Amino acid sequence: MAKLSGKVAVITGGSSGIGLATARTFVDEGAHVFIMGRRQAELDKAREELGRSVTTVRGDVASLDDLDRLYATVKAEKGALDIVVANAGFVELATLAQATPEHFDRTFNVNARGTFFTVQKALPLLRSGGAIVLVSSAAHLKGIPVYTTYSASKAAMRSFARSWAAELKDRGIRVNTLSPGPIDTPIIDAQAKTKAEADAMRAEFARLLPLGRVGEASEMARAVLFLASSDSSFSTGIDLVADGGFSQV
Numbered sequence: 001m002a003k004l005s006g007k008v009a010v011i012t013g014g015s016s017g018i019g020l021a022t023a024r025t026f027v028d029e030g031a032h033v034f035i036m037g038r039r040q041a042e043l044d045k046a047r048e049e050l051g052r053s054v055t056t057v058r059g060d061v062a063s064l065d066d067l068d069r070l071y072a073t074v075k076a077e078k079g080a081l082d083i084v085v086a087n088a089g090f091v092e093l094a095t096l097a098q099a100t101p102e103h104f105d106r107t108f109n110v111n112a113r114g115t116f117f118t119v120q121k122a123l124p125l126l127r128s129g130g131a132i133v134l135v136s137s138a139a140h141l142k143g144i145p146v147y148t149t150y151s152a153s154k155a156a157m158r159s160f161a162r163s164w165a166a167e168l169k170d171r172g173i174r175v176n177t178l179s180p181g182p183i184d185t186p187i188i189d190a191q192a193k194t195k196a197e198a199d200a201m202r203a204e205f206a207r208l209l210p211l212g213r214v215g216e217a218s219e220m221a222r223a224v225l226f227l228a229s230s231d232s233s234f235s236t237g238i239d240l241v242a243d244g245g246f247s248q249v
């Protein structure tokens with residue numbers, strides 16, 4: 001029996017990497033997905049790849065107007081919502097000494113503020129029995145030079161999950177965080193100047209991880225499915241760490 005039969009899900013950043021793998025898994029499990037991203041070409045590719053049960057909405061989670069448009073589309077097409085996966089994220093490397101106010105704002109505007117309003121604006125549509133999954137990062141559990149603002153913004157997401165789990169329990173809505181370790185997606189390339197540099201980063205991550213490899217987006221999709229489905233019916237406010245042992249061993 002499909003785990004998300006008849007469910008309606010919003011996945012921000014659903015056009016690439018972990019979000020796209022999650023969209024594929026959700027559709028295979030019977031859900032209709034609304035995916036949001038800024039680049040129309042990537043959304044079009046994702047829609048073609050998924051083939052069915054998908055609506056694309058172009059937009060930026062840092063824009064409140066775009067989020068309003070996302071949920072207006074959900075309301076018009078489906079009337080209500082069961083699952084929100086706040087997955088869109090931004091990373092830019094800078095040490096404390098290098099970081100500019102603009103760098104700080106870019107990071108927090110997407111990862112912390114964007115997540116906050118992605119979930120707040122979903123509330124009127126969310127049905128009882130719903131699930132919210134925030135895609136944080138295992139970086140929030142470590143002190144990694146150059147990931148200062150990124151890790152802190154992801155720690156904010158972990159904190160949101162605790163507060164919202166308490167605030168939404170009486171509506172029957174569970175809220176959990178997924179904290180991935182290094183996963184082989186385009187976000188690694190976005191942190192490097194060249195392909196060779198990105199490959200060197202992947203190799204260095206693999207060397208650092210107890211499991212000896214970087215993760216796959218499909219592995220994160222299965223973890224999101226667990227948190228979004230009744231398989232995790234007795235979990236709320238947790239942080240599911242899926243990081244090859246990076247922060248735990």
Ligand code: NAP
Pocket residue numbers: 012013014015016017018019036037038039040042059060061062087088089090091110114135136137138179180181182183184185186187188
């Ligand atoms: P990815 O392949 O680069 O995908 C990012 C997705 O988010 C894309 O669809 C992108 O589309 C969208 N996006 C980015 N900024 C956005 C914004 N402001 N508004 C709306 N959509 C936006 O990266 P990924 O690895 O799958 O990352 C997904 C999440 O996992 C992120 O939150 C990331 O921090 C987290 N994570 C990743 C790793 C890893 O190693 N891959 C590790 C830990 C945590 P557009 O660019 O077209 O907007």
